[in-house]
Amino acid sequence: MTGSWPMWEVFVRARRGVDHVHFGSVHAADGESALQAARDLFTRRQEGVSIWVVRSSDVVASDPDDEAELFEPAADKDYRFPTHYELPAEVDHM
Amino acid sequence: MEAQDRFDAIIAADERIEADDWMPDDYRSTLIRQVAQHAHSEIIGMQPEGEWIPRAPSLRRKAILTAKVQDEAGHGLYLYGATETLGVERADLLDLLHSRKQKYSSIFNYPALTWADVGAIGWLVDGAAITNQVPLCRCSYGPYGRAMVRVCKEESFHQRQGFQIMLTLAEGTDEQKAMAQGALDRWWWPSIMMFGPPDTESVHNARNMAWGIKRYTNDELRQNFVDMTIPQAELLGLTMPDPDLRWNEERGHYDYGEPDWEEFMQMVRGEGEMPAQRIRVRKSAHDDGAWVREAAEAYAQKHEAAA
Numbered sequence: 514m515t516g517s518w519p520m521w522e523v524f525v526r527a528r529r530g531v532d533h534v535h536f537g538s539v540h541a542a543d544g545e546s547a548l549q550a551a552r553d554l555f556t557r558r559q560e561g562v563s564i565w566v567v568r569s570s571d572v573v574a575s576d577p578d579d580e581a582e583l584f585e586p587a588a589d590k591d592y593r594f595p596t597h598y599e600l601p602a603e604v605d606h607m
Numbered sequence: 608m609e610a611q612d613r614f615d616a617i618i619a620a621d622e623r624i625e626a627d628d629w630m631p632d633d634y635r636s637t638l639i640r641q642v643a644q645h646a647h648s649e650i651i652g653m654q655p656e657g658e659w660i661p662r663a664p665s666l667r668r669k670a671i672l673t674a675k676v677q678d679e680a681g682h683g684l685y686l687y688g689a690t691e692t693l694g695v696e697r698a699d700l701l702d703l704l705h706s707r708k709q710k711y712s713s714i715f716n717y718p719a720l721t722w723a724d725v726g727a728i729g730w731l732v733d734g735a736a737i738t739n740q741v742p743l744c745r746c747s748y749g750p751y752g753r754a755m756v757r758v759c760k761e762e763s764f765h766q767r768q769g770f771q772i773m774l775t776l777a778e779g780t781d782e783q784k785a786m787a788q789g790a791l792d793r794w795w796w797p798s799i800m801m802f803g804p805p806d807t808e809s810v811h812n813a814r815n816m817a818w819g820i821k822r823y824t825n826d827e828l829r830q831n832f833v834d835m836t837i838p839q840a841e842l843l844g845l846t847m848p849d850p851d852l853r854w855n856e857e858r859g860h861y862d863y864g865e866p867d868w869e870e871f872m873q874m875v876r877g878e879g880e881m882p883a884q885r886i887r888v889r890k891s892a893h894d895d896g897a898w899v900r901e902a903a904e905a906y907a908q909k910h911e912a913a914a
Contacts, residue, residue, distance in 0.1 A: 537685060543907035553681075577625065
């Protein structure tokens with residue numbers, strides 16, 4: 514039946530030397546037509562030089578309810594940041 | 608933390624709600640209705656201008672208008688994608704449009720009578736849409752805000768090409784200038800009604816502002832648009848069809864007359880032949896494309912089976 518085309522997540526590399534970035538999603542019957550749809554939808558104004566499409570159902574995502582458990586422990590480890598270390602002015606550009 | 612508390616904290620900190628987050632049912636249903644209506648408006652909006660593609664006065668104007676109408680289709684797709692993150696299916700949204708259970712902006716129920724109307728639509732209708740959409744880039748619902756960023760980037764070309772059509776006509780023969788004036792007369796009031804009823808009549812203003820879905824009230828946005836557009840009309844040498852329009856030194860804004868809200872309500876109710884025609888055209892485009900969708904699906908299945 515129509516309307517049951519799977520959804521694909523679209524990632525576009527804006528120019529050589531930078532990462533692919535998530536741009537949005539398209540519906541398409543297969544990967545090849547998803548690529549064509551993504552090209553037509555997202556890159557009509559030189560927005561990119563390369564496109565990836567990934568079936569949305571293949572994305573494994575962290576649960577928003579786990580946000581605190583996963584990411585908050587980093588907050589009290591400021592010794593991981595260079596600014597934690599106070600150095601004499603002479604070498605502070607280190 | 609309770610789910611509701613976390614939602615409230617995110618809103619209070621002016622951060623964004625994302626697709627997988629818990630959200631109140633009312634917040635979700637409000638967004639589904641608003642973003643779907645926005646998506647429907649984009650694809651129905653292809654019709655009044657699309658009709659002018661074969662009649663555009665030059666090859667360059669034809670190419671420009673084709674690009675603009677293609678953008679509107681793309682905006683529809685961005686917005687359907689954003690709606691789907693709220694847990695609805697695109698096919699169901701199209702059914703709701705075709706059965707007229709969900710609305711689209713009633714501005715697209717006005718006909719584009721002349722080539723000048725194409726200019727006025729770009730200048731005024733897209734201008735009003737931009738005024739409305741720029742604050743939506745900061746909407747509290749992340750996927751909607753991000754879709755709006757893309758839409759706004761593309762929309763600026765639409766308004767500029769519309770103004771340029773008006774400018775060309777306004778600098779032309781008396782007949783061309785009259786055409787431009789006629790289009791302004793037809794589109795001014797519908798454009799300022801695009802911001803919706805006055806704040807005193809708007810039921811959901813306060814709640815949607817508190818949720819960060821809306822950032823400015825209908826009347827604030829309307830005033831912005833009026834203030835911005837009047838100098839542009841003066842530059843064109845055209846006359847605004849509003850005798851009450853004058854600069855108010857004290858307020859630092861233009862005063863303007865009262866739109867015909869009765870007409871607005873008639874348009875919102877979708878009375879008359881035009882809304883029926885818009886849906887008929889939309890539905891037949893969908894039905895005529897069914898074989899393409901089925902063929903693509905059959906091809907994909909065949910290749911998947913072979914792999």
